[in-house]
Amino acid sequence: MTCENCCIELIGIEKSFGDQKVLRGVNLPIRRGFTTVIVGESGQGKSVLLKHILGLIAPDAGQVIVEGQDVTRLRGPELKKLRTRFGVLFQGAALFDSLTVFDNIALPLRERTRMPAAEVREKVRATLELLDLSGSEDKYPAQLSGGMKKRVGLARALQLNPEILLFDEPTTGLDPVRSHEVYQMFHETQQKLGYTSIIVSHDIPKIFNLADYIALLHEGVIQICATPEELQRCEKPLVRAFVERVMGKMYSSEIEDLELAAGL
Amino acid sequence: MIEWLENLGAKGLSILKEIGRAGVFLFWSVVGIFRPPFKIMPIIKQIHVIGATSFTVIFFTGAFVGMVLGLQGHYTLRMFGAEGALGSAVALSLVRELGPVLTGLMVTGRVGSSICAEVGIMRISEQIDALECMAIDPYRYLISPKVVASILSLPLLTAIFNIVGLMGGFLVGVRLLGGSEGAYLSTMKSSVMAADIRMCFIKSICFAILIVWICADRGYWVHKSRNGFGAEGVSRATTHAVVISSVAILVADYVITSLLL
Incomplete structure (x- = not known):
């Protein structure tokens, strides 16, 4: 190496x-x-x-x-x-769409460990709470918003302590x-x-x-x-072009944040 | 000319590759049955999907096939003055051929398509990748319970098909057209041997494996097939799966019959 x-x-x-x-x-x-x-x-x-x-x-x-x-x-x-x-959070969250949120998160524990059912339930509930998902354990992925799907995906990825x-x-x-x-x-x-x-x-x-x-x-x-600092100082034309483009975006994004803060 | 040969060669190679991949697929699906953790619930669920929910369609198919056999058999045999052999004709054609083959075809249409679509959708929506990333064997988790459930369900469905078919033949040949009840039952009993029943079950077990193998394989590798993307890719794979497994059932039927007769 x-x-x-x-x-x-x-x-x-x-x-x-x-x-x-x-x-x-x-x-x-x-x-x-x-x-x-x-x-x-x-x-x-x-x-x-x-x-x-x-x-x-x-x-x-x-x-x-x-x-x-x-x-x-x-x-x-x-x-x-x-x-x-590894723990992976896929682009589309890749949740199992025929399983409920609870079963999705419990799946790695059920399949990969010999954890008793009560303990699985406890651990999943704790993760749900951590990620602000309590109350949606019986929903199916199709009933969730994009953000919730990501959070369920992250919850699932974290189960086996990657x-x-x-x-x-x-x-x-x-x-x-x-x-x-x-x-x-x-x-x-x-x-x-x-x-x-x-x-x-x-x-x-x-x-x-x-x-x-x-x-x-x-x-x-x-x-x-x-x-990030080195990237901004880099002289390579291609990288410079990229950074400049990004800086432009950073500007608009700050405006966006300000608007958001002002409740617009 | 060379280009034509190259295309032919490439086509041949890709077909060989697909067959090889399907062979490996079956191997791991069967190995998955014996891999821990052993779970009974997924198998029971699949028995419900493959077996229990197919009951109605098998019942009606069996009934009408038996009835039409009774009808056709009655008039054909009457030409030779052999109406008495109706029981034997209906029973042998059902037990040896029509029972296992038609059950296999009906299950392919009803369940094979859904297996292919289910696995295919899981593939294109990265759910199978997710399983692999969690180090959960997708064969053991997804395919093996279907193989077991199908091997358990299909012989039972075939048995139901046969029984209902025999009753249908009896209803039409004896009750409706006035054939002899005693002759129907006794020729039925005397002509069907243990070997026929054995052949029937061997066939249905082979068909059970074929259906799950082909349909799940087409879904599992949908992303590797040409234009195998998105909903259209899955729909094409499903159509292929049903066509291929239907033909495979008929071919296998011929092979098994010629080996066992």
């Missing part, structure tokens, strides 16, 4: 879908205990990158090293064991208040549980507050992976 204190390292990942080459040699270190945010335009392969980390997609070339093990070479039980370290949490666009489709709440929730749970998190997001620059490192994915390669 070339990077110390990294729990995940992507080395030269290449992936094509048909004729379209999505990833062209992605190198990315993910540092333990920190939050790394992967940003980039739509269709740049950010979600695909997450699926590589989980071993859901095999790369055409390159390695995905998770805790010293190459995910691309792992099979069956080893892969399963490795995945128990070391690494992957978030695929956690705030897409949420209003500013809700997305602020989601960030708050991430921050609090991370402080408490100390997991490493990888967030794929469009919600720049707000996500900058949460990020320890920001990786910019553009044209199939990571252009830069640095702290």
